[in-house]
Amino acid sequence: MGKLDKLIEKVMGGRGDANISFADLCGLLIKLGFVERGGSGSHRTFARGELFVNLQPDGSKAKAYQVRQVREHLRKLGH
16 A cells, blocks of 8 residues: 555544644645645645635644545545
8 A cells, every 4th residue: 555545544534633744635635636726824725626625734734624624525536
């Protein structure tokens, strides 16, 4: 199992939402076809079709509620 698969499994598992790296979550979205639409300061906005997600770091980690939003988008995409 590759790093991408492990990260998808971790996000979809929902057990470690507060322990997902912000950089890893951004990279995951890009690898899954999301396009970074910019943002201001530490905020990042990603889009894929009609799916949008705004991310901002909490230190080096992603915010747990934003990981849950990404999980819902991944479910919509069939992951």
